[in-house]
Amino acid sequence: MYVMKIVQQFVIVIMKEVLHVWSAFSQRKVSEGMIGSFSLNNSQKGSKKNKSIKQALSDLDYNVFGTAHSVPGLSPYKLLPLLVVSVFCSEIIIMFALHLFPALPTITEAFVDATMLLVILSPTFYFFHYRPLVAHYIQRKNIIDQLVESEEQLDLTLDAVNDGLWDWDFKAESIYFSPRWERMLGYEPGSIEPKVSSWDALIHLSDKKKVFRDLDDHLLGKSEYFESEYRMKTKYGDWRWILTRGKVVTRDLENTPLRAVGTNTDIHSRKVAEEGLQQREKDIRRLSWQLIESSEVESKRLAQDLHDDFGQLLTALKLGVEMIQNHQIKEEDELQFHCARLLGTVDRMAASLSHVCDNLRPVMLDDIGLIATLKWFVKDMEQQAGTVKINLESPADQKRLPPDVELVCFRICQEAINNALKHAAPTEINVKFRFGSKTATILISDNGKGFDLKKLKASETSHWGFGLLGMNERAAAVDGYVGIDSTPGKGTRVEVVLPVFID
Structure with a gap:
């Protein structure tokens, strides 16, 4: 009877342990089921005490002998029958063995019973309980570690790709x-x-129609993926370009979407670069058209100059030569007079030819340099303008610049002064040169009527716009740049910075 009481107490202990295992097992199943949504729930609640999956699982580590708060993971449905059968069989073996021997004192019988039960159950518990529990625990732990590693890799990947x-x-x-x-x-x-x-409220009004059309097409199954580029409003009130990609991952039997996942990518820098490239291509097309138009205008002007100046002079020269050839001039004094007149006609032709050549490309730019050529140009423009004062300020001892830089400087000054005289109605124009060790800076300002720079850049037909574009292209050809500052009623200021390397 005493042995049976001991067995009963042992069975009670085993049953308590099994119940503890069952409770802890249920807790682990629930915890594992929440792994996928653990971070999601915490983020939605805005909790500042979010735990990582590793921290959550560390609370579930199980001591095989039942001192922790979780389980190794072996199913209680297998563990409970195994424990009962082990105890039952062990007790039968012990009772049968005791009946083979003569009657023993109660204390001795109890001691032998307990000893034999320990001897039988120890290897049974080790091989059929402890080893399977440890193996299953290690297997489950490895799976969880792989899940944790996969989540960390996903987080690192999303951070790396800025998604x-x-x-x-x-x-x-x-x-x-x-x-x-x-x-x-x-x-x-x-x-x-x-x-x-909340997402809808942040989308730019001009982009909403396209975004939701793309989204509806995917939700209805017309497209395999949802992908759309649009602008979203930031916390600071500006707009950023976002690329959203996603896919419906769960649908019901009626093909109704139940769950969709995806990513947002910041593509603002790329879109700004693309817009800049498109504007650049547009500027190039405009510049090409300007070059064609300018070439036609220059050809027309050259033809007009040749016709008006050279045509008349050549006609007069021809008539004079014919008079001499036909001996229509009898007196020596009259002959000398007509010869002098013809020589004057030739001189005027030479001057006209020189003027035409200078308009095409000043020869003196190669001979005497940039500053001297600009002084000649400024004086000539003052004579043509009449009431406009053009001031040129430059260092007296300035050395020659590289030929390509001198040509760019001259053409930009020529364009800026011509544009000011034609469109700004100034009374004074100032041209200043500043030379450094590595750069040359030209400041061209006038006190004319000025203009709105934004409207000018948006204009497709403005001559000033074409002129600014041409100046920018010329400066960019030698790695320089042109800055424009103008206000209606307050004149215009053009700053040109060009790299130079003077020995």
Whole structure:
């Protein structure tokens, strides 16, 4: 009877342990089921005490002998029958063995019973309970570690590619935005309400129609993926270009979307670069057209000059030569007079030819340099303008610049002065040169009527716009740049900076 009481107590202990195992096993199953949504739930609640999966699982580490708060993972449905059968068989073996011997004192019989039970159950517990529990625990732990590693790799990948994650639950009418998704727009994690309406409110009005058309096409199954580029409003009020890509991952039997996941990518820098490239291509087309138009205008002007000046002079020269050839001049004095007149006609032809050549490209630029050529040009433009004063300020001892830089300087000054005289109605124009060790700076300013620079750049037909574009292209050809500053009623200021290397 005493032995049976001991067995009963042992069975009670075993049953308590089994119940403890069952409770802890249920806790682990629930915890493992929450792994996929652990971070999601914490982020949606805006909790500042988020735990990583590793921290959550560390609370579930199980001591095989039952001193911790979780389990190794072996199913209690297998563990409970195994324990019962082990105890039952062991006790039968012990009782049968005791009946083979003569009657023993109660204390001795109890001691032998307990000893034999320990001897039988120890290897049974080790081989059929402890070893399977440890093996199963290690297997489950390795799986969890792989899940943790996969999540860490996903987080690192999303951080590396600058992407934010979103997870849309259609049934719950909620959407999860990852911290990176919110920081992309300047918001703190958790500050954007997890609703589709919050995302909708941030989309640029001009882009909404296209975005939701693309989204509807995917939700209806017309496209395999959802992908759209659009602008979103940041916390600071400006707009950033975002690329959203995603896919419906769960549908019901009626093909209704239940869940969709995807990413947001910040493509603002790329879009700005693309817009700059498109504007550049547009400028090149405009410049090409300007070059064609300028070539036609220059050809027309050259033809007019040749016709008006050279045509008349050549006609007069021909008539004079014919008079001499036909001996229509009898007196020596009259002959000398006509010869002098003809020589004067030749001189005027030479001057006209020189003027035409200088307009095409000043020969003196190669002979006497930039400053001297500009002085000649300024004096000539003053004579043509009449009431406009043009001032040229430059260092007296300036050395010659590289030929290509001198030509660019002259053409930009020529264009800026011509544009000012034609469109700004100034009374004074100032041209200043400043030379450094590595750069040459030209400042061209006037006190004319000025203009709105933004409207000018948007204009397709403005001559000033073509002129500015031409000056920019000339400066860019030698790695320089042109800056324009103008205000209606306050004149215009052109700054040209060109790299130079003077020995």
